[in-house]
Amino acid sequence: MKVKGKYMKSILSVAMLAVALCGCTGKDDTLKMITEATFPPYEFLRGQEIVGIDVEICRAVAQRLNRPFKAETVDFDSVIPAVISGKADLAAAGITITEDRKKNVDFSIPYVKTGIVVISKKSNLFQTTDQLKGKKIGVQSGTTSENYVLEQLQQEPERSKSPAEAVAALKAGRVAFVIADIDPAKNCVKGDDELALSDFITSEEYAVAIRKGQPELLAAINATIAELKANGTLAKWIADFTAESDSLKDK
Ligand code: GLN
Numbered sequence: 524m525k526v527k528g529k530y531m532k533s534i535l536s537v538a539m540l541a542v543a544l545c546g547c548t549g550k551d552d553t554l555k556m557i558t559e560a561t562f563p564p565y566e567f568l569r570g571q572e573i574v575g576i577d578v579e580i581c582r583a584v585a586q587r588l589n590r591p592f593k594a595e596t597v598d599f600d601s602v603i604p605a606v607i608s609g610k611a612d613l614a615a616a617g618i619t620i621t622e623d624r625k626k627n628v629d630f631s632i633p634y635v636k637t638g639i640v641v642i643s644k645k646s647n648l649f650q651t652t653d654q655l656k657g658k659k660i661g662v663q664s665g666t667t668s669e670n671y672v673l674e675q676l677q678q679e680p681e682r683s684k685s686p687a688e689a690v691a692a693l694k695a696g697r698v699a700f701v702i703a704d705i706d707p708a709k710n711c712v713k714g715d716d717e718l719a720l721s722d723f724i725t726s727e728e729y730a731v732a733i734r735k736g737q738p739e740l741l742a743a744i745n746a747t748i749a750e751l752k753a754n755g756t757l758a759k760w761i762a763d764f765t766a767e768s769d770s771l772k773d774k
Contacts, residue, residue, distance in 0.1 A: 553591045556581040557611035560596040561685035563710045563768030565617040577615035600665030619727040631744040633728035641721040642701040661689035661698035668702035
C-alpha cells in the first residue's frame with residue numbers, strides 16, 4: 524500500500540509539472556468571436572480568412588486580455604444565439620443595439636453610428652417609404668431591415684442569406700427594393716450604374732454582444748472600444764477595410 528501511495532504521488536507530481544510547463548490546464552483560453560462574413564467592410568472573406576473592422580475590434584479585446592483569438596462565421600440569425608449558448612465569447616457582425624436583443628445579451632458601448640437604406644433600380648427609383656407598401660422587399664434574414672419590413676410596413680419580406688444575395692434578387696427582378704445597412708449596401712451598389720441608394724430610413728448603432736452577466740469581459744470590451752475610438756485606430760480600420768472590400772469587388 525505504501526509503495527502504491529508513493530507511486531501515485533510521483534505520477535501526480537509529474538502530471539502537475541507537465542501542466543505547469545506547457546501551461547495547458549485543459550481549459551481552452553481562446554477568445555472566440557462569432558460573426559457573419561458577408562457584411563463588408565465590417566466582416567468579409569479575404570480568400571479563406573475572415574477580416575474586417577469587427578474582427579480587428581475583437582482581436583484587440585483578446586490582446587488586452589492576453590488570450591489567443593479565433594473568429595468563426597455563421598448565418599446572421601445564428602450569431603446572437605452562439606453567444607447565448609456559450610459557443611462563442613463575442614458576437615460582432617455589424618449588430619445593431621435593439622431593445623429586443625438587449626433582453627437576451629449585453630451590449631458594449633457603441634462603436635459606429637449608422638442605419639439602413641433602400642437600394643433601388645434607377646428605373647424604379649426609391650423616393651418615399653410609401654413606395655415600399657405591398658411590394659416585394661429583399662432583406663438579409665434576422666436583421667433590423669427584416670424588422671423594418673415586418674414592423675413598419677406590416678408585411679412579409681423576401682429573406683436572403685446576405686445583402687449581396689438580396690441585391691442579386693433585385694437585379695433579377697425578383698424583388699422591387701432591397702433594405703440593408705448602409706455600408707454593405709454601398710459595397711453592393713459600387714460600380715453598378717443600374718442601382719441607387721437612398722438616405723437613411725433608420726438611425727442605428729453597432730456594438731459587440733456577449734452573454735449576459737459578464738461584467739469583467741464587458742468592461743474590457745468597452746475599454747478597448749473607447750481606446751480605439753480615441754486614438755484614431757477605429758477610423759483608420761474603417762477607411763482601410765472599406766477600401767479593401769471595395770477593391771475586392773473590382774476584381
Ligand atoms: N445591423 C443589422 C442588424 O443588426 C444587420 C447586421 C448584419 O447583417 N450583419 O440587424
